[in-house]
Amino acid sequence: MTIPATVPVLGWAWDDLLFLGLAGILLGAALLVVLGRDIIHSGLWMMLCFGALAGVYALLGAPLVAVAQVLVYVGAISVLVLFAIMLTQSKAGPLRLVFHRQAWVAAIASIVLFALFVVVVAEGDWPQRAAEVTRTATDQLARLLFNDYVLPFEGVGVLLLAAVIGGVYLAKRDPGQGGSL
Amino acid sequence: MSGSLDAYLLLAGALFSIGVFGFLARRNAIAMLMSIELMLNAVNLAIVTFGAFVPALTTHASVIALMVMAVAAGEATVGLAIVIAIFRNRRTPLVDEYDAMRE
Numbered sequence: 001m002t003i004p005a006t007v008p009v010l011g012w013a014w015d016d017l018l019f020l021g022l023a024g025i026l027l028g029a030a031l032l033v034v035l036g037r038d039i040i041h042s043g044l045w046m047m048l049c050f051g052a053l054a055g056v057y058a059l060l061g062a063p064l065v066a067v068a069q070v071l072v073y074v075g076a077i078s079v080l081v082l083f084a085i086m087l088t089q090s091k092a093g094p095l096r097l098v099f100h101r102q103a104w105v106a107a108i109a110s111i112v113l114f115a116l117f118v119v120v121v122a123e124g125d126w127p128q129r130a131a132e133v134t135r136t137a138t139d140q141l142a143r144l145l146f147n148d149y150v151l152p153f154e155g156v157g158v159l160l161l162a163a164v165i166g167g168v169y170l171a172k173r174d175p176g177q178g179g180s181l
Numbered sequence: 182m183s184g185s186l187d188a189y190l191l192l193a194g195a196l197f198s199i200g201v202f203g204f205l206a207r208r209n210a211i212a213m214l215m216s217i218e219l220m221l222n223a224v225n226l227a228i229v230t231f232g233a234f235v236p237a238l239t240t241h242a243s244v245i246a247l248m249v250m251a252v253a254a255g256e257a258t259v260g261l262a263i264v265i266a267i268f269r270n271r272r273t274p275l276v277d278e279y280d281a282m283r284e
Contacts, residue, residue, distance in 0.1 A: 015184070023192050030196055030219055034203035039212055046215050053222055060189070060233040065225075065246045072250050077218065077257045084261040085211055088274040099206045100277065106205030110198040117194030121187050126234075133184065133233045136243045144240045145247075156251045163255030170262035173269070 018059055026052040037098050039085050047078040061135035189230040197223035208275045210264045214257065221253045 007017050029049035036042045050073035057066035100106070145153055196219060203216030225246050232242020268274055271281075 019188065023188075026192065027195055027199070030199045033215055033219065034199050034207070034212075039209055042212060042215060046218065049219070050222065053226065056189075056192070056226065057229055060229050061239075062229050062233065062243050062246070065229055065243050065250075068247055068250055072254055073218075073222070077254060080257055080261055081211065081215060081218075084214075084265060087265055088211060088268045097208060100208055103206035106202050109205065110202035113201055114194055114198035117198065118191065121190045121194065126186055131184065131186075131234055134236045134239045136232070136239050141240045141243050145244050149244050149248075152248060156248055160251060160255050163258045167258040167262035170259065171265045 015059065018055070022052045022055045022059065025049075026056065039089075040082070043078065043082045043085050046081065047074050050074050050078065059133075061133045064136065064138050064141055186230065186234045189233075190227060193223045193226040193230065196220075196226065208277055210267070210274050210276050211261070213276065214260045214264065217260070218253065218257065221249065221256075225249050 003014075006013055010017070026049055029045045029052060032045040033042045033049060036045065050069060054066045054069040054074070057063075057069055200216045200219035200223060203219065204213050207213055207216065228242050228246050228249065232238045232240075232246075264274065267279065271279060273279075
C-alpha cells in the first residue's frame with residue numbers, strides 16, 4: 001500500500017497537515033499551561049507542548065534538535081518542574097486566585113506584543129520567504145560542534161556543572177533548621 | 182504552509198506572547214518559571230526556523246539551539262532551587278506574598 005501524494009479529501013500536502021496539527025497542539029497546550037487553574041495540570045500540558053515542539057523541529061529538518069528537545073525538555077525539565085510543584089503545593093494554594101488582579105494589563109501587553117510580531121514578520125525584509133526546508137546533516141553538525149564551537153561547548157559544560165552544584169546548594173536544608181520539607 | 186518562513190515565525194511569536202502573558206499574570210512562582218520555559222522554546226523555534234530557511238546557517242542554527250537548550254536547563258535547575266528555598270522560609274509559592282523587602 002502506498003501513501004497518496006496529498007491528503008486524500010483536503011488536497012493539502014502532508015507536511016502542511018502535520019504543521020497545522022502540531023501548531024494547534026502546541027498553541028493549545030501552551031494556552032492551557034498559562035490559563036489552567038491546577039498547576040499540576042499546567043505541568044503536564046507543558047510536557048505535551050514541548051513534545052509538539054519536538055515534532056515541529058523534526059518538520060524543520062533538525063532531527064538532533066528534536067531528539068534533544070525530547071530528552072532535555074520532555075524528559076528532564078518537565079520532571080524537575082513536576083517535582084518542584086509537588087514540593088511547593090500548599091493546601092490553600094490552588095483554591096485561591098490564580099492570576100494577579102492586574103492580569104488584564106498583561107493580556108493587553110501580550111496581545112500588543114503578538115501584533116508587533118505579526119507586523120515585523122509581514123513587513124520584514126527576510127532573505128527567503130518560501131523555500132525548501134534545508135535538512136541539517138548530523139555529521140556536519142558534530143564536526144562544527146567539536147571544531148568551531150568547541151570553546152562554547154566546554155563553557156556550557158562548566159555552566160551546567162555550576163548550575164547543578166548551585167541548585168543542590170540552594171535547595172538543601174540547613175542542618176540547624178528543622179522544618180518538614 | 183509548511184514551506185513558508187512566516188508561518189513558523191508567527192508560531193514562535195504566538196508561543197512567546199503566551200509565555201509573556203503567563204509570566205506577567207500568574208501568581209505562582211513555578212507557573213512563572215514554566216512561562217519562561219515557553220518563551221525560551223519560542224526563541225529556539227525562531228532560531229531553528231531561520232536555520233532551516235537560510236542554507237548558510239543550517240548547522241550553526243542547530244548548534245546554537247542546542248546551546249540555548251543547555252543554558253535553559255541550567256536556568257530551570259537554579260530557578261526551581263531558588264523557589265524551593267524561598268518556599269521553605271515563606272511557606273507559599275505565590276510571588277505577591279514575598280513582600281519582606283517592602284516593609
